[in-house]
Amino acid sequence: MIKPKQNILVIRLSAMGDVAMSVPVLRALIKKYPDVKITVLTRQFFMPFFRDLPNVTVFPAEVKKRHKGILGLWKLSNELKVFKIDVIADLHNVLRSQILKLFFFGKQTIQIDKGRAEKKALVSGVNFHQLKTTHQRYADVFNKLGYNLDLSNPVFPVRAILSTKMQAFLGHNFKKIIGIAPFAAHASKMYPLNLMKQVIEALSKDYQIVLFGGGKQEVEALTAIESSFDNVVNAAGKLDLNEELDLISNLDGMLAMDSGNAHMAAMMGVKTITIWGVTHPFAGFAPFNQPDDYVLVADRDKFPEIPTSIFGNKYPENYKEAAGSISPEAIIAKVKSVI
Numbered sequence: 304m305i306k307p308k309q310n311i312l313v314i315r316l317s318a319m320g321d322v323a324m325s326v327p328v329l330r331a332l333i334k335k336y337p338d339v340k341i342t343v344l345t346r347q348f349f350m351p352f353f354r355d356l357p358n359v360t361v362f363p364a365e366v367k368k369r370h371k372g373i374l375g376l377w378k379l380s381n382e383l384k385v386f387k388i389d390v391i392a393d394l395h396n397v398l399r400s401q402i403l404k405l406f407f408f409g410k411q412t413i414q415i416d417k418g419r420a421e422k423k424a425l426v427s428g429v430n431f432h433q434l435k436t437t438h439q440r441y442a443d444v445f446n447k448l449g450y451n452l453d454l455s456n457p458v459f460p461v462r463a464i465l466s467t468k469m470q471a472f473l474g475h476n477f478k479k480i481i482g483i484a485p486f487a488a489h490a491s492k493m494y495p496l497n498l499m500k501q502v503i504e505a506l507s508k509d510y511q512i513v514l515f516g517g518g519k520q521e522v523e524a525l526t527a528i529e530s531s532f533d534n535v536v537n538a539a540g541k542l543d544l545n546e547e548l549d550l551i552s553n554l555d556g557m558l559a560m561d562s563g564n565a566h567m568a569a570m571m572g573v574k575t576i577t578i579w580g581v582t583h584p585f586a587g588f589a590p591f592n593q594p595d596d597y598v599l600v601a602d603r604d605k606f607p608e609i610p611t612s613i614f615g616n617k618y619p620e621n622y623k624e625a626a627g628s629i630s631p632e633a634i635i636a637k638v639k640s641v642i
Contacts, residue, residue: 310340310387311448314403315394316364318488319563320588321437322349325394326356326570327591328441330459331452333358339450342386344379351544352570355460360386366399373402380406392444413447415440422586422613436587457592459572463549472541472550476511476534479555479642482573484515484564485525489615491581492561494626494634500528501631502558506638507534513550515539515564556642558634560626561615565590574641578634580626581618583610599637602628 315325322345329341333356340358347363362383364370370379380403391407393400393414404412418440424430435443442452465473473480483506485499494502503512512532514525516539529537538550548571551557557568557575561582568575569590577590579600589598603609606625611618618625 309338309389310342312383312386312388312391312407313341313343313394314391314400315343315345316366316397316399317346317395319349320566321394322346323352323563323566323570324437324588324591325441326352327457327459328438328445328452328454329353329356329359331442331454331457332445332450334458335452336450340386342383342388344383348544351548352567354545354548362386376403377406379403390448392448394441394444411448413444415444418587425583425586426610426612428608431585433585434587436589438591440587454592457572459570460552463552465549465553466546469546469549472536472538473511473513474536478509478511478534480511480513480553481506481638481642482513482515482551482554482557482559482564482568484557484559484562486516486521487560487562487580487615491611491618491623491625492615493580494560494578494629495624496524498627498631500531502634502638503528503535504532505631505635507532509639510534510555510642512536513538513554515547515551515559556638558638561588569593576634576637576641578626578629580615580624581606581609581611581622582613582615586610586613588613597637597641599629599634601625 315322343353343361344364350361353359353361370376391404391410391412396414418434421434438454442454445452487493512535514537516525522540525537525539529535551568552571554573557573559565559577561577561579565575565577575590575593576597584598601609605628606622611622
């Protein structure tokens with residue numbers, strides 16, 4: 304029997320896309336069970352993701368500093384006890400979270416079933432079919448705790464009111480705004496940049512384009528693209544995460560790789576088109592609540608081993624630019640049909 308005011312500890316330490324995918328699930332939980340109190344344990348950088356969720360407290364884990372190692376996790380467990388945790392929802396299920404849960408002896412804990420065997424079968428080519436989505440795997444954790452969640456009718460935050468700084472950044476352009484995030488954690492998940500420039504050039508004639516990315520090399524590449532075309536502005540390296548989320552919430556659409564930016568847009572309720580290289584949406588990592596035809600996948604007739612891995616970190620050398628088998632014209636047409 305669920306306590307009406309139960310305190311739930313939710314563990315989802317990293318990575319960016321996975322943390323972002325937890326947000327719509329927590330929003331569904333709060334909508335149906337407004338009396339629950341949630342403490343999210345994650346990296347401090349991700350705290351803005353949860354800014355509009357009532358009854359949610361974010362506790363930053365410093366796993367490389369103060370909370371490092373077994374002694375650090377014991378210290379972390381003591382710091383968390385002030386929240387009077389009743390149950391633990393482990394959406395991460397790694398060694399670190401498993402050790403931490405030991406220090407909450409006696410508390411009910413449920414961890415995510417990552418479906419490793421199914422994913423191994425998908426990557427090895429034994430089975431090629433849609434697996435359970437990560438969002439549903441998160442929801443299943445709460446279902447096992449006694450919370451019945453339905454993700455089919457989601458709610459999203461309203462568009463943020465842009466600050467004077469953000470309005471000046473965008474300029475006085477009355478075109479529809481499309482975000483484009485051309486980078487990903489692995490090169491094999493990226494659309495070739497020379498082809499992406501063709502997409503940006505074509506779309507910039509009809510839309511305002513905002514480029515997203517992070518890291519020195521990405522900032523330099525996006526700055527060069529910004530200077531090459533009209534109606535293109537580069538947000539990379541210029542905004543903090545709160546400002547970036549404000550901007551994303553005002554987009555008319557996002558074009559991204561299989562990456563964190565796609566999940567950030569989707570959690571805000573923005574139409575999100577994704578391009579896939581050596582990974583595949585069948586693994587369950589497609590952005591939340593997006594139609595199936597919003598995903599553009601590499602040609603499996605030319606690259607039959609796709610998906611070569613779940614995260615894009617393993618692939619034959621000649622698969623590195625598999626995403627390039629999707630034509631710029633197909634991407635441009637898809638964006639125009641969606642936006």
